[in-house]
Amino acid sequence: MRPTPTSLAPPVPGPVPRRPWLDHWLESVKDLAELQASHPMVDAVIDEIDGRMIRVGEQWLADFASCNYLGFDLDRDIIDAVPAYLDAWGTHPSWSRLLGSPVLYEQIEERLTALIGAPDTLVLPTITHIHLSVIPLLAASGTIFLDARAHKTIYDGCQAARARGAAVRRFRFEDPEHLDELLTAERDPTRLVCMDGVNSMTGNPPDLPAFAAVARRHGALLYVDDAHGFGVIGERGVGITNPYGSRGNSIVRYFDETYDNLILVGGFSKSYSSLLAFIACPTPVKDLLKVAAPPYLYSGPSPVASLATVLAGMDVNERRGDALRDELERLTRRTLDGLERLDIFTPNRSGLPIIEIPLRDHGQIDSVGRFLFERGVYVTLAAYPLVPKDEVGFRVQLTAANTDAEVDTLLAALEELAARGVLRPAGELPTARSAAA
Numbered sequence: 469m470r471p472t473p474t475s476l477a478p479p480v481p482g483p484v485p486r487r488p489w490l491d492h493w494l495e496s497v498k499d500l501a502e503l504q505a506s507h508p509m510v511d512a513v514i515d516e517i518d519g520r521m522i523r524v525g526e527q528w529l530a531d532f533a534s535c536n537y538l539g540f541d542l543d544r545d546i547i548d549a550v551p552a553y554l555d556a557w558g559t560h561p562s563w564s565r566l567l568g569s570p571v572l573y574e575q576i577e578e579r580l581t582a583l584i585g586a587p588d589t590l591v592l593p594t595i596t597h598i599h600l601s602v603i604p605l606l607a608a609s610g611t612i613f614l615d616a617r618a619h620k621t622i623y624d625g626c627q628a629a630r631a632r633g634a635a636v637r638r639f640r641f642e643d644p645e646h647l648d649e650l651l652t653a654e655r656d657p658t659r660l661v662c663m664d665g666v667n668s669m670t671g672n673p674p675d676l677p678a679f680a681a682v683a684r685r686h687g688a689l690l691y692v693d694d695a696h697g698f699g700v701i702g703e704r705g706v707g708i709t710n711p712y713g714s715r716g717n718s719i720v721r722y723f724d725e726t727y728d729n730l731i732l733v734g735g736f737s738k739s740y741s742s743l744l745a746f747i748a749c750p751t752p753v754k755d756l757l758k759v760a761a762p763p764y765l766y767s768g769p770s771p772v773a774s775l776a777t778v779l780a781g782m783d784v785n786e787r788r789g790d791a792l793r794d795e796l797e798r799l800t801r802r803t804l805d806g807l808e809r810l811d812i813f814t815p816n817r818s819g820l821p822i823i824e825i826p827l828r829d830h831g832q833i834d835s836v837g838r839f840l841f842e843r844g845v846y847v848t849l850a851a852y853p854l855v856p857k858d859e860v861g862f863r864v865q866l867t868a869a870n871t872d873a874e875v876d877t878l879l880a881a882l883e884e885l886a887a888r889g890v891l892r893p894a895g896e897l898p899t900a901r902s903a904a905a
């Protein structure tokens with residue numbers, strides 16, 4: 469039968485069903501929201517601390533969720549240094565930096581520039597401020613090449629840049645060759661590559677020399693966020709026995725790289741236990757950021773206590789930082805050796821103090837978290853959508869202020885979890901992490 473003309477006519481397009489943005493978002497964060505509402509290890513109120521032991525309600529737990537890698541938050545020399553700064557400067561300057569910066573900022577930037585061996589540095593309150601304001605400026609209306617597994621704050625900075633006319637392309641995690649391919653195919657002359665230094669989940673640094681070489685070959689500026697590496701990893705060389713390197717002067721020095729065509733971002737809020745962050749860049753870029761990066765002009769500054777703990781932390785880093793990094797490396801090695809003995813998989817290949825332990829079944833995150841809580845172990849739960857479903861699990865972080873007894877408690881709990889079969893065996897192939905783009 470010949471179709472009637474009406475049945476040949478294309479369907480009249482009706483309104484495209486669109487879910488409101490909020491519904492979509494609530495659906496994406498459903499797993500996390502459930503944990504937030506009911507889980508003792510998510511959105512917890514910490515009532516008291518004693519060293520790296522914390523009390524949540526009646527329960528004391530060994531804290532493996534802290535990023536205070538060097539233990540500076542508890543360091544007596546640093547705590548004792550703060551009152552003199554408060555006497556001299558009050559609690560909070562409140563000028564935005566463009567209006568006026570206490571000389572403490574100059575002191576921090578000078579010492580930081582010397583420590584990391586960069587051309588210059590500019591400090592602002594947080595890395596989040598830096599990504600959101602600096603990435604759009606550097607990208608302009610050019611093209612950003614974004615690591616597919618970049619930290620959410622880098623991603624948000626790129627989204628802000630996109631809203632102002634930049635294009636964003638993703639390259640596969642840990643894959644400089646893919647970046648090379650994308651850059652080769654790109655006609656846009658303005659190119660910015662954005663990625664993490666030490667990864668906040670895997671604990672592994674990227675192959676910085678390989679990424680830097682690709683970026684330089686294609687005339688792209690490389691922008692690296694080493695929030696977790698600064699204070700932990702640093703320059704290596706003759707006489708330095710710690711595999712983390714010395715001085716904690718971050719990933720560029722760790723790889724003996726240069727700052728040519730490379731912008732380094734780091735923060736004091738992890739290893740230095742202080743609310744402050746920095747961008748290392750040439751002086752002309754710093755001068756541009758002073759007038760064009762909104763936080764320098766529009767945001768409030770860090771509190772004086774944080775400027776004080778940064779300066780006192782730099783003193784302690786000079787005097788005993790390497791001893792603290794030795795202790796951090798020893799505790800981390802004990803933990804990783806324990807995982808190997810128990811046949812537990814972790815993506816950590818670096819030996820750095822961030823140890824992610826994925827579950828066999830993402831649906832067990834709630835019960836595994838409760839088990840760890842009952843055993844007195846506090847970790848970061850990595851629920852969906854913080855990580856892809858096949859990587860749901862928990863993250864253990866070591867600090868120099870943890871003790872051997874705390875590591876024993878952790879390993880005993882992990883042994884029980886491994887015996888129950890909820891963790892992945894070490895021999896199991898990692899999930900298609902690098903294909904996750």
Ligand SMILES: Cc1ncc(COP(=O)(O)O)c(C=O)c1O
Binds near residue numbers: 596597621668
């Ligand atoms: C890789 C990375 N970048 C940025 C941030 C955010 O840093 P800030 O608190 O200084 O904004 C974090 C915090 O956890 C992080 O892990």
